[in-house]
Amino acid sequence: MTASTRRIALVVAATAALALVPAxxxxxxxxxxxxxxxxxxxxxxxxxxxxxxxxxxxxxxxxLLFDEPTVVLRxxxxxxxxxxxxxxxxxxxxxxxxxxxxxxxxxxAGCHYERWARWLAKxxxxxxxxxxxxxxxxxxxxxxxxWFFYPFNDFNNLHEGDWEMIQLVFDAADPNEALAxxxxxxxxxxxxxxEKAAWSDRKLTVVDGTHPVVYPSSGSxxxxxxxxxxxxxxxxxxxxxxxxxxxxxxxxxVVKTIPSDAAAARTxxxxxxxxxxxxxxxxxxxxxxxxxxxxxxxxxxIAWSQGWRHHSYEVPSGGILGTGATDxxxxxxxxxSKVLVLLLRSPVLMVLVIVAILALIAAVIVRATWLPVAxxxxxxxxxxGQILSxxxxxxxxxxxxxxxxxxxxxxxxxxxxxxxxLLFRSLDDVVAATGQGAGACALLVFVVGTASTLIGLGLxxxxxxxxxxxxxxxxxxxxxxxxxxxxxxxxxxxxxVALFVGMWVALSVTAFLLPVAVLFAVRWxxxxxxxxxxxxxxxxxxxxxxxxxxxxxxxxxxxxxGSIVLALLVGPLLGVMLIVGTNMPFVLLDIVAGLVYxxxxxxxxxxxxxxxxxxxxxxxxxxxxxxxxxPAEIDLGGNGVRSSSFxx
Numbered sequence: 001m002t003a004s005t006r007r008i009a010l011v012v013a014a015t016a017a018l019a020l021v022p023a024x025x026x027x028x029x030x031x032x033x034x035x036x037x038x039x040x041x042x043x044x045x046x047x048x049x050x051x052x053x054x055x056x057x058x059x060x061x062x063x064l065l066f067d068e069p070t071v072v073l074r075x076x077x078x079x080x081x082x083x084x085x086x087x088x089x090x091x092x093x094x095x096x097x098x099x100x101x102x103x104x105x106x107x108x109a110g111c112h113y114e115r116w117a118r119w120l121a122k123x124x125x126x127x128x129x130x131x132x133x134x135x136x137x138x139x140x141x142x143x144x145x146x147w148f149f150y151p152f153n154d155f156n157n158l159h160e161g162d163w164e165m166i167q168l169v170f171d172a173a174d175p176n177e178a179l180a181x182x183x184x185x186x187x188x189x190x191x192x193x194x195e196k197a198a199w200s201d202r203k204l205t206v207v208d209g210t211h212p213v214v215y216p217s218s219g220s221x222x223x224x225x226x227x228x229x230x231x232x233x234x235x236x237x238x239x240x241x242x243x244x245x246x247x248x249x250x251x252x253x254v255v256k257t258i259p260s261d262a263a264a265a266r267t268x269x270x271x272x273x274x275x276x277x278x279x280x281x282x283x284x285x286x287x288x289x290x291x292x293x294x295x296x297x298x299x300x301x302i303a304w305s306q307g308w309r310h311h312s313y314e315v316p317s318g319g320i321l322g323t324g325a326t327d328x329x330x331x332x333x334x335x336x337s338k339v340l341v342l343l344l345r346s347p348v349l350m351v352l353v354i355v356a357i358l359a360l361i362a363a364v365i366v367r368a369t370w371l372p373v374a375x376x377x378x379x380x381x382x383x384x385g386q387i388l389s390x391x392x393x394x395x396x397x398x399x400x401x402x403x404x405x406x407x408x409x410x411x412x413x414x415x416x417x418x419x420x421x422l423l424f425r426s427l428d429d430v431v432a433a434t435g436q437g438a439g440a441c442a443l444l445v446f447v448v449g450t451a452s453t454l455i456g457l458g459l460x461x462x463x464x465x466x467x468x469x470x471x472x473x474x475x476x477x478x479x480x481x482x483x484x485x486x487x488x489x490x491x492x493x494x495x496x497v498a499l500f501v502g503m504w505v506a507l508s509v510t511a512f513l514l515p516v517a518v519l520f521a522v523r524w525x526x527x528x529x530x531x532x533x534x535x536x537x538x539x540x541x542x543x544x545x546x547x548x549x550x551x552x553x554x555x556x557x558x559x560x561x562g563s564i565v566l567a568l569l570v571g572p573l574l575g576v577m578l579i580v581g582t583n584m585p586f587v588l589l590d591i592v593a594g595l596v597y598x599x600x601x602x603x604x605x606x607x608x609x610x611x612x613x614x615x616x617x618x619x620x621x622x623x624x625x626x627x628x629x630x631p632a633e634i635d636l637g638g639n640g641v642r643s644s645s646f647x648x
Contacts, residue, residue: 028264030175032257035130037179038168039255040146041207042126043227043248045218051111054246055218056118059148059253061127062271063089064120070103079281092274093266099277099288102151106158106280113160117151128253129269131292132175132260135302142170142178143301146255147292148221149278155220156240160279161288164221165189166214167297169305186212187308188223190242196308197225211252217242224312229330231313241330242312378472381617382610387559391606398471402602404479405463409456409598451501457564457601458497461528462486464605465612469533489531495538496527523549525560528605529612548615556611563607567600 047054065071066089073087074080075098083098084091092098104112129147145167153162167187172178186204187194197204203225205213215224220242224230227245258272259265266273272293279288297304370385375394382390395402466485470477486493500521507517526545530536536544549556574596 028259031132034144034175034178035255035257038210041211041213042251043213043215046247046249051114056114057150057152058126059150060121061124062149064124072101073098074101075099089270093270094273096275099281101280102160106160113152126251126253128255130255130257133301135300138302140173141302142172144168150221157285159286159288162221163289163292164223166223167301187305188214190222194308195312215244217244228314376472378468378613379617382614384555384559387610391603391610394606395603401479406598406602454497454501458493458528460601461605461608462493462532464602465529465532465609468609492531492538496531496541500524522557526612529609552615559611560608563604567597567604570596570600
């Protein structure tokens with residue numbers, strides 16, 4: 001090739017390149033126009049108080065991280081090797097297995113990341129990064145993605161940095177065609193997968209005809225279509241509950257469009273070529289996340305959309321029959337996550353604690369005196385093991401009677417649930433309309449829930465002790481008869497419950513007084529047997545319960561408290577196993593948990609009754625040799641006991 005020929009070839013190539021510039025600019029302009037047209041509206045769970053409940057993090061502009069001295073670049077592969085303090089965006093380009101490190105320790109985050117993120121984003125608007133992509137395996141389809149970056153993930157898998165996204169799919173070959181039509185489907189990322197909806201689906205909220213509304217879950221930022229409590233699972237995050245319900249603050253993020261052309265994208269946003277982690281290195285799923293460019297949906301968005309699920313599993317907000325499997329499940333997962341964090345931080349200490357707890361339980365079981373089992377002659381002294389074995393024996397012997405007493409709580413619980421639902425629905429309407437009163441509504445929920453639980457527990461305890469006295473006296477008794485006897489003392493019973501509820505609410509609404517609330521709960525836990533057997537007033541029953549328990553704290557807490565915990569947990573635990581092992585609807589799971597609760601509740605009442613009679617026997621007789629078989633030590637017809645309360 002001659003020199004003149006080479007010059008002609010260079011001129012032709014340069015002319016062709018210049019001709020492509022307007023086309024490339026036009027493509028970027030149409031991509032940006034499409035991104036602006038469908039810019040999402042983000043509704044975060046409001047956080048009225050710093051470091052309190054709600055979502056403290058907003059999707060930020062990642063440029064805030066660059067040239068910031070509180071952020072460092074480390075690696076490769078090593079969590080401590082320092083590459084640069086305050087790295088620029090260009091410092092991340094083509095870095096493999098490096099990672100950013102924010103100030104703080106994710107496994108003991110406290111409120112530090114929240115305050116840092118708020119300081120970092122001060123004065124900067126929330127931001128979403130748009131990306132238009134095609135998939136070689138699906139011609140005629142176009143994906144429009146919006147990526148959100150949150151500084152911290154406060155879920156089961158605590159970690160610095162969190163990338164989440166939503167994706168719209170168009171039946172179009174390019175952005176210009178997409179601008180002339182509407183999306184066919186839309187998907188919201190949720191942990192490792194996504195949930196889809198048709199553009200016309202009722203579960204999708206659209207503002208001004210083109211702007212989809214997304215509800216990020218508090219803590220995890222998993223994106224949802226509506227406010228509710230959801231059950232989610234993933235290999236990285238484990239199983240947990242995503243909360244999007246409550247009062248919201250609405251954000252309209254600034255949209256920055258990352259060009260679909262890879263070279264143009266790296267020029268405009270050098271950090272998009274980063275192949276490391278956007279957060280501190282930690283064990284397993286506490287690791288910082290990978291960026292959008294390393295996700296399957298970045299280059300194969302339509303293929304990824306084929307795996308979107310049709311719906312998320314919505315969790316009932318509370319139990320139907322007195323206790324909720326889903327409530328326990330959500331709380332249990334959160335607790336398990338905290339235990340795992342402690343294990344990772346101090347594995348030796350946690351193993352020692354677990355071994356010590358197991359050893360203590362084993363020692364109690366081995367050393368307890370369980371025999372002889374003597375469920376009748378109820379007014380006698382018994383060891384802790386004998387109280388449990390006598391309660392179990394009595395329940396088995398009169399299974400139909402005590403089961404019926406427990407199951408009669410179901411219609412009562414359903415009635416209370418209906419009243420609560422009607423009340424809270426009207427309150428929710430007021431809160432939604434005015435934006436005020438959320439705190440008072442939450443307090444009322446707590447009061448009504450506590451009151452209904454204690455009323456049910458107190459009524460069953462009163463009915464069971466009445467049935468137990470009738471059985472001990474050799475008189476026939478059925479469940480309705482036992483309830484009629486118990487309800488003769490309904491007024492003092494209700495007074496005692498009201499005082500109990502008032503005390504518990506007043507003390508437990510402030511966390512630092514919760515130990516005092518527990519102290520009073522233990523003191524007053526025998527009020528129902530006292531009301532029925534001794535015929536006292538409600539206030540006097542609480543004082544009498546305190547006197548009976550004096551000096552017997554450990555016995556009372558271990559027996560009554562332990563049996564109550566058993567009743568509250570056994571049903572939800574069964575529900576948790578059904579959640580993990582079956583596809584049973586969540587409402588049905590809570591019904592199962594409530595039924596089991598009703599079955600176990602009479603056993604709690606029997607334990608409480610035997611604890612009461614044991615305390616009476618020990619307080620009203622002279623000290624005696626505990627090793628001998630004791631006859632009935634106190635007479636229910638004497639010593640001032642109102643035996644007439646139990647006559648047919």
